[in-house]
Amino acid sequence: MTSERRPSRSSETTHRDDPDQEWVSGRRRFAADIAADTSELLHVAFVLSTEPHARLLDVDADAALALPGVVAVMTGADIGLRLFGRSLRDYPVLAVDRVLFAGQRVAAVAAEDPETAHRAARMVDVSYEPLSPLYDLEDVFGEHDVELHPGAQGYEGATDDHPFGNLQGADVVVDGDVDAAFAECDHVREDTFVFDRVHSAPLEPHACVVDARGEHVSVWSSNKVPNRLRADLALLADRAVGDIHVHPTNIGGDFGSKAAPYLEVVCLLLSERTQRPVAARMTYTEMLGTTAVRHPGRLRLRTGLRQGRIHAHEAEAILDGGAFAAIKPRATRVVSILGHAYANYEVCVRDERAMTVYSNNPPGGHVRSPGEFQSVFAGESQVDLLARTCGEDPIAFRLRRTTVPEVRGILEELRAGVQPWGGDGPDVGVGVATFGCRAGNGESVVAARATSSGVVLRVGVPDQGSGMYATFRLLAAQALEIPREAVHVEAIGADETLTDAGAGSSRVTAVVGSACIDACSRLLEELGPPDPDEGGGYWPAARLERMGTPEVSVEGVGRNRRGEAAAVKPTYGGLALQVTVDRMTGQFVIRRAMLVVAPGRIANPVGFRGQLEGGFVYGLSQAVLERLVVEQGQLVTASLGDYKLACIGDVPPLEIRHVRVGAETEGELRAVGELANIGVAPALANAIDDAVGVRIRTLPITGEDVWQALRSVGQEG
Amino acid sequence: MGGVDVDPAWPSIALTVNGRRHEVSVPADRRLAGLLRDDLGLTGTKLGCEVGVCGTCTVLVDGLPTSSCLTLAVQVDGASVLTVEGLAAFPELAELGRAFVEEGGFQCGFCTSGQLVAIAGLMLEQRLSSMTSEAVTEHLHGNLCRCTGYYGIQRAIDRARR
């Protein structure tokens, strides 16, 4: 369904990870599969709060404990307050005296089989005294004296600036006097964009197996950051870091959800207590209701033109952070939502502010492009509106104002690409958006060992499902000029000798990939360069023999620090969509899509294309279908029957084009994981406006929204 | 044929899984997915949504695509079950696996067993090559993939159809 046109096809081969068979034979094992082959295992089910905000009066587990097959019940009172969190530790592994959202873990039951554990969990009798809840932003900013975290100042990671009680965090980007700049503008427009809550929804629910029977603790988990998991477990379960071994485990999709120790701490404590290995696997309902969601909220953009140039830009974001800030890694406790609107254009003065507040909703966290998805929707929608006001073509308007050569190249390619689409009947429209993806900060170390039989790369990052190991093998094979079959990638799990920031933030290819390349160049320093006279193949074997050594070991480092000169360059993209709108129903159909990217160096063509295609559909699904409905603090869309994801029948034909701008960009690794998904929503809103002249400023964009908008202007069919 | 229901809480059943016959006693509420994964150790069949929507648990029961999360083990007494682990026995499916690898038919691999079984069901009945591509797509509406965007799966199927 997709066609590609790329200039340098000849040198690109298609390879996937080895052993390939593991993937297609069902032998690839995930955390829940480890559980299936562990003997003497106990299964853990959690008791989840049914109240969005309440004092916890009593947890009565007698009936559950009396059920045959139940071995132990653990409550917050048993283990005391143990708080986890990335930049702020505010989230208890089990609630102690209060619950702050419906779904919060209150107790855990360990039983001989999962059915019994779940049945017993339903029999645990929890008494609550309901407290007044804060359900949404209106509640939070309304009249009340509810303070959800009265002890916030005492949390580890707390900062002093705490202007009001329910503030999770704030972020500011200011470079100039925006009021003065607005005063100089000849045209100003203001739009408010509103976005709903969505879930990262990987297909694999979180799962783990923990065996803490002896001196050492073994952990298999779908958690994507083994190093941090290990540190958290040590801290929260009072164990020495060195006693904990987190085994490398495949992850069945992450998209931001699998970064917190939701299950593992309690499983460790239960394993200690029962002296049995224990396993937990969330039901899908539990995952939807208890793991991080994309922050809902609103973003107001005010932008002024002066003599056609973007002179002043003001942004104000207010986000519902839910019950806990724990899942967010940034010290601001605001997802990265500032600086992305108008990022590709020259803007004279910016003043952008964001805040996240506490509420009695599921905690907000990172979902693929945690703030970019919303802010690029807002920014690229408003750019189109400005173009319309100026009477300019949206592509021409962008071309005239971009400062980024890659974006210029992309826009030109898009313009040429959509040319033949034009004039396709009434109520048909085309919309475009441009965007960028910056690799996250982080540092990784890769250990490389050359032996007589091959090169082994040892990495600390788990393969969370984007095919990155295949990429590392290809990078090493190219750097060392050896066959890719001679490279083996080993995951070592969490290990104190190797630094790794974990998967996420689109950093893996760029950061760990650079570490692989660095390790290979160090290997070459030790071994000397390949010699064409040695006959190719796996040449280090003969070299090692001549050197009289069985193997050579080195370590390589990769890092990204935004703002530094050597920072990984952003990857840029542009998307065009063509839609048809049924004026009577508001239903729209995306007829075709064209994605243009300026990719830098493509280490693994199959993986790269997969990230673009998968990202596009991920963005499509979240732009038009997904809405995690939480009403009065209660999850309504509690299964994949109600929380709908795009299926194979929903995806339009997609054409992918690559543009190369300047030779110097060819060799660099860039980020791509969070690129294609962020352009879909604005391109779609722009296309709908182009087709029927109504503007949707809410996410997700549904047929009903379009129908409403048409009706409000008297334009329905 | 079928086992004798001596104990209605713990019925005995006989079934064939990937060509091997098994006679087992299971609790009446054991799901087919649980029987395969926990009792028979066939963990290639995954559990995702457990409401019949995602398709990660897809197996063939007497050739019919089945959500093993919504099927009780007792219900398949006497039946023949094919899981992803059994696909290797069919040489005509080898190209499908290769195509999945080379066309980017998976990333995390969590949906892959279900996708392969769903497509294999069509290939083993020799229906794939004669179906329109719309019909093949319709057949896969219930096999979600969160990673690939389906394009790689589509390319792999197109290759297997030839």
Added chain:
Amino acid sequence: MTLLWRRPTTLDGAIEELASDDAAIYAGGVSLVLLMNLGLFEPATLVSLAAVPGLAAVTGDDEAVDLGAMCTHARLAADPILRRTHPAAADMFAGIGNVRVRSWGTLGGNLAHADPAQDPPVMLAALHGTVSVVGPRGDRVIPVEAIAEGPLSPALDPDEIVTSVRLPLAEERSGSSYLKYLPGTKDDYATVSIGAHLQFDRAGAVRQARLVAGAVGPTVVVLGAGSEVLTGHPLDPDVLDALRVAVRDEVNPSSDRRGSADYKREMAGIVAARAASACRPASARP
């Protein structure tokens, strides 16, 4: 509580087993195990109908076809008799859920699930279908639209068993259609669905119309006013628009994830007009 599995070999045996507390009929399992997986239903005994003979046949005579309650959706979609007598119904069965649901989900299980967003009750009610039910207090026949009292509340006693659905053969110069409005993903229940069955006179005017709507109320809704608008008129644009308005004003949906009450009401009118229009016998279509 341990679940008991019963597999009677006669209808009477099944009725007897259903007398025990918290016993439920097990047909294909898809709806029932789904509710069990979500913790919404915890039966004590499941009574499988798989070994009861005679429940999975399709038979026809010169007045009607009878669809056995244990027929799966896939079986009905492919049935040569049904495809000939009621092609719109066969198409409807072919479009239910996903392929796995169609492989195991049964007609009887679907109707007894009493979900107003399901496809079969809407189309089968439009086709004047009736349901045969047996139970300890005797047998009865009820119209398809009367099988549900509300969402997930069938108008059946726990020990009553649906055995078949009878569809009268279509009259001459008649046409049927089933339209499912899916504005989001193709893999979903309808926001609104309409089953329509129209009979025309020689001149092409509607002699009799039956329209039924799904997903716009606690049960499927037989659209009385909507049908009245059509009777006596050809399907020209004015009539179809009058139908749209009449249906819009007749239904009283509540909001759900698939659409607000307002939207569903408007869409019911539009989809009804489109469904009626699709009923034109082939010869009468432009």
